[in-house]
Structures are given as structure tokens and as C-alpha cells.
Amino acid sequence: MSLHQGPTGALQRPKRWLKPRQQEFLMLLPACVVVALFLLLPFLMSFPISLTNERLIPRPVKFVGLKNYIEVLTDPVFWQALWNVTRFTAMVVPVQCGFALAMALMINQKLPFRNFFRGALFLPAITSMTVVCVIWGTLFQFPTGPLNQIIGFVTFGMAGPVDWLGTESSSMPAIVLLSAWQAYGFQMVVYLAGLQSIPNDLYEAARLDGAKTWGRFRYVTWPGLRQTNIFVIIITTIQAFKLFTQINILTQGGPRDSTNTVVQYMYNVGFVGQKLGLASAVAVILFLIVLAISLLRNATS
Amino acid sequence: MSDNSLLPGESDKFPVIKFVSISVITLVIVSPLFLLVVASLKPDRFQILAEMGSFKAFWVSNPTVQNYLDILTFSGNQPFARYLLNSVFILVATLAGGMLFNSMAAFVLACGGIKGRTLVLTLMIGLYIVPQESIVLPLLNIMNKIGLTDTFAAQILPFWASPLYIFLLYQFFSQIPRDLYDAAVVDGASPFEIYWKVFIPVSLPALATVAILMGIESWNQYLWPLLVTQSNSAKPIAVGIAGFFGADSTYWNLAMAASVVMMAPVLGFYLMFQKWFVSSVISSGVKG
Numbered sequence A: 001m002s003l004h005q006g007p008t009g010a011l012q013r014p015k016r017w018l019k020p021r022q023q024e025f026l027m028l029l030p031a032c033v034v035v036a037l038f039l040l041l042p043f044l045m046s047f048p049i050s051l052t053n054e055r056l057i058p059r060p061v062k063f064v065g066l067k068n069y070i071e072v073l074t075d076p077v078f079w080q081a082l083w084n085v086t087r088f089t090a091m092v093v094p095v096q097c098g099f100a101l102a103m104a105l106m107i108n109q110k111l112p113f114r115n116f117f118r119g120a121l122f123l124p125a126i127t128s129m130t131v132v133c134v135i136w137g138t139l140f141q142f143p144t145g146p147l148n149q150i151i152g153f154v155t156f157g158m159a160g161p162v163d164w165l166g167t168e169s170s171s172m173p174a175i176v177l178l179s180a181w182q183a184y185g186f187q188m189v190v191y192l193a194g195l196q197s198i199p200n201d202l203y204e205a206a207r208l209d210g211a212k213t214w215g216r217f218r219y220v221t222w223p224g225l226r227q228t229n230i231f232v233i234i235i236t237t238i239q240a241f242k243l244f245t246q247i248n249i250l251t252q253g254g255p256r257d258s259t260n261t262v263v264q265y266m267y268n269v270g271f272v273g274q275k276l277g278l279a280s281a282v283a284v285i286l287f288l289i290v291l292a293i294s295l296l297r298n299a300t301s
Numbered sequence B: 001m002s003d004n005s006l007l008p009g010e011s012d013k014f015p016v017i018k019f020v021s022i023s024v025i026t027l028v029i030v031s032p033l034f035l036l037v038v039a040s041l042k043p044d045r046f047q048i049l050a051e052m053g054s055f056k057a058f059w060v061s062n063p064t065v066q067n068y069l070d071i072l073t074f075s076g077n078q079p080f081a082r083y084l085l086n087s088v089f090i091l092v093a094t095l096a097g098g099m100l101f102n103s104m105a106a107f108v109l110a111c112g113g114i115k116g117r118t119l120v121l122t123l124m125i126g127l128y129i130v131p132q133e134s135i136v137l138p139l140l141n142i143m144n145k146i147g148l149t150d151t152f153a154a155q156i157l158p159f160w161a162s163p164l165y166i167f168l169l170y171q172f173f174s175q176i177p178r179d180l181y182d183a184a185v186v187d188g189a190s191p192f193e194i195y196w197k198v199f200i201p202v203s204l205p206a207l208a209t210v211a212i213l214m215g216i217e218s219w220n221q222y223l224w225p226l227l228v229t230q231s232n233s234a235k236p237i238a239v240g241i242a243g244f245f246g247a248d249s250t251y252w253n254l255a256m257a258a259s260v261v262m263m264a265p266v267l268g269f270y271l272m273f274q275k276w277f278v279s280s281v282i283s284s285g286v287k288g
Helices: A020-049 A067-074 A076-107 A113-119 A129-139 A146-155 A167-194 A200-208 A212-222 A227-240 A245-250 A262-272 A276-300 B015-040 B043-050 B066-073 B080-111 B117-127 B136-145 B150-157 B163-175 B178-186 B191-202 B205-221 B225-226 B238-244 B252-272 B274-284
Strands: none
Touching: A020 A262, A020 B080, A020 B117, A020 B136, A020 B150, A020 B163, A067 A113, A067 A276, A067 B225, A076 A113, A076 A167, A076 A227, A076 B150, A113 A167, A113 B015, A129 A146, A129 A167, A129 A245, A129 B015, A129 B238, A129 B252, A167 A212, A167 A245, A167 B274, A200 A212, A200 B080, A212 A227, A227 A245, A227 A276, A227 B080, A245 A262, A262 B225, A276 B136, A276 B163, B015 B136, B015 B252, B043 B191, B043 B252, B066 B080, B066 B178, B066 B252, B080 B150, B080 B163, B080 B191, B080 B205, B080 B238, B117 B163, B136 B225, B150 B205, B150 B225, B163 B205, B163 B238, B163 B274, B191 B205, B191 B238, B205 B252, B225 B238, B238 B252, B252 B274
8 A cells, every 4th residue: 555546547656654544543642642541541540449448648448339428428518518519500600691691792782892892801701710819809808808898888888898708608609709700701702602693584573573672682582592591501500510719719618618619628638638539439429410410411402 | 793783774772871881891890900900010918908998909109010020039938930930831831732632633533544533532522521620639649650740741741632622623624625635645645744734724723722722721720730739840820829828918919910920921812812712712612
């Protein structure tokens, strides 16, 4: 082989040192090795490790069956963490997606400087979460941070300063606020793409039927965004369940576990506590949660 | 670009109200970033905190670049310049290897004739729902065993291939007309030549999209480097900044200057390639 012949049969090439299929194999190999070693292997390992008492420090490993799962599932802190991410999700999904849709609707209109607004509104989305934590850590400062000052000003000092991140009742809403601020730009541009894929004919028809702004939104835009909505909500939900960076930097799960999350719990057990087996059980549970949400997406679309 | 809110022959009833409200909202949304830049120019953390609650938060009467000089020259517990260099090195190395490996694999999966490529593709698609969070601890265990903890390699090698990017490029390569491939085969080109001389030059937008996603991902990594690095010699910038949050007092002035430095290159690229950034974000959404 290696004698490639054109349809004319006239072309003759010198012998190559590798056959095309061998070359393809070599081109595919590096990526496969990387994925196998650093993604597939740790993923597959998490299942057997979760059935052992393995620790990060090398020591004899013992099979312990489902003991880790029982330990995790009977730990009130784990349930608190799971409840917290559920709470976080229930708050952040409507806030973030709702705001993103509202902004998408606004900048999809005829506006002077529309591209400027679009570019500016996307800025938080390119801000790294670490930077977001620095910014919002200051905004939430107790007792003299800007947020407290604004609230004091608006209420004429009636509402006292709140320790946003340091009070159990306000810590999670505060995390919701900064998370939604950081991430809504993503949903906004996806909604924008969704809005622009709705055919103009439908709006024309609705107008002929006498539909006003609200009617057009209710009967054309909203149904037209069905697929976009499902997509955006599922993605946001999955991201919400993986909440970690902002928690780790700003609250470490506190105060009194009110912002603890599944990933922070896993980090505490597995990295701080060095209990790899136990943490792997949490990892498997996290994977199953994400898998379930992904399957939900397939079922609805 | 279609404009669904207003139809031909229809007049906008509230143009001024709309314009004012979007302006106010945009101002509120962007103000925290503005505040960050202003605060980073204030001389110390006490002034930052003291002026936080008033309009002085948005103004600095005595601007100084001292915080920037401090973080970039300080070499004690928080050698920020070192973190910055680490991040840049990790970014460049990740991009170099990652772009090559991902695009080569995607090319073979899309156009190659090798046996088992559908199996590999299915496996890749299946793997991209595995969240990074659920594999990091076993991965840390692997790195422990092969002695790669606290190295650059541990922060680069795992990101040289990713099912998401392979899939994005695979989708793009699949849309390139088959004739182009066949014509190159007729000319006697080998698979690598077709990939390098035919497919890569026509795929620059897709490659740019993936490069942006990969770059942002690498630059913002937090959980993995937090686990796998211990010493300052390997820590990236995100983990370094988190170190400014102290148990007793946070060095807001340094944290803010560091944040501006971390954000500046991203912002620069964003301003230059805004369209590609936005399309990158949309295409990353296929990850479920």
C-alpha cells in the first residue's frame, strides 16, 4: 500500500514510513492516553476506592464494603450539605436564569449602543470566581461594607448592618447573589441565541392577530424558548450542585455548616481529613446526582 | 440579526425609559468591577474599608500603584509574581499540548477510517458528563503514587485532552465537506498532511473557540491546584489570591491589586475577540 493512485492512475507517490491507518492511530493515541489516565482511570477507581478504607497517606488498604456509604449517608453534616446545595439550586436557578432572560430580552431590542451594553453585561461572566470572591467579600463587609451602607441609607438607618456571610440565615442568599452575578452572562447569551432563532413570521402573525407585547411574549417567545429553557435550567442546576470555589474561599462551609456543600464536604473529608475511601463514596454520590440531572435532560428534550 | 421585539412599521413606545433602565442596570452590574479597580489604587486596606460605604468607594483621591508594586515584588509568604508566572506557564503549556492532541483526535474521529473510532467517540461523549469534582481525589491519589504532586506536570498533563473539546472540534470537522478530504487523498496526502495542511487552516474559528475555552478553564482552575499544589513554586494565581483571605484580617489592598492583574489579560482578550468569546461560551454549553 502507500501507493495512492488518483482516478487517472497516473499519480505515484514514494513509499511512506507509516500506513495511513497507522498514522491515524498515532494521532488519536495521545488524547486517548491522557483521557484514559487522567479521567477514565480516576473515575473507575473511585468506585473500588469507595469500598475501602484507603487514605491519602499510603498504608495497608482493607475492603470495607458499603461502610463508607453508610457513614456518609448517616452523617447529618452530609445531609446538611446536600440540603444546602438543593437550597442553593432552588434559589440560584430562578434568580440567575430569570435575570438572564430579562437582560436577553432587553438587549435583543433596538437600542442605541446595543453592542456596548451586550459587551458590558457579559463582563462578570469573564471574571474568575476567585476575583468575584475578592470583590463580593468586600461588598459584604461587616459592618461597614457598601451593601450594609446602602441598606442603612435606604432604610434611614432602621435596618442595622448585617453580617451577610457570617450569619446562618443570610449566608446562602449572599452566596446566591454573587454566584448569579458572576454567571448570568452565560445564560444571557444562550437566551439571546434562542430568541434570535425564533422566526420573525411568528411575531408578524401574532401582530396580525392583535397580540400586544405581553401576548407576543406569552404565545410566541415563551413557547419558542422551550428547548433553550430546558437546556439552560439543566446546565445551571448541574453547575449549582457542584458549588465549591466561592464557598471554599469565603465561608469554608460556615457559619455552622449553613453554606457547606457536597463538594466542600468531600474536600473536608478527603483532603483535609485524608479519608480517601470516604471521600470517594461522596464523589460517587455526586456523580450519580449529576448523571440523574443529565438523564432528566435527555428525557425532556 | 433579527429583532423580535419590534416589528416593521411599529414604533417603539418607550425608547427613553428603555434606554435609561438598561443604562442603570448595566451600571449597577458593572460597578463592582469598577470598584475593584478603584480600590486597588488606594494606598492601604484601612482606607479601602473606611471608604467602602460611601461614594468614595468609587473614587480615589490619592491613587498609587504601591499595591501593584508590593504584590509583584513581594517574595515572602505570598510571592504573587511567582504565582503569575506559574499560571502563565501552565496556560501556555496546556494550550500547546491541548490544542494539538484534541484537534488531532477530533480529526481522526471525524474523518479517519481507523477501526474502533465510533467506540472511542461514544466513550468520549459518555465521559463528558463526569464532573471534574468527582474525580479529583482519586486523581490526586494517582499523582501521589507517580510522584507528580506539587508539580507543573500535574496541572498540565490532565488538561491535554478533554472529551468536551474533542467533541466540539469533532462536530466542526464533520461539517467540512468530504470532497476536501477525498481530493487530498487523491493528491496522495497522508492523514497527518490532510489534518495539518487542509483541515487546520479552514478551522481557525473553531480552534479559536476551543482555545478561548481551554485558556479560561486553565487560568481559572481552583479546586485541582488547591489539592495538588503545596509549595509556592507550583501554585497558580487563583490559589495564590485565595491566600490573601486570612483568618484574622484580609489584605484587601493586595487581594484587589492581584485580582486586577489576574483579570487584565482575560479582559484584554475579551475586548479584542468579543464575538469569539461569546460564541465559545455558547458552544461550551453542550456540556451537560
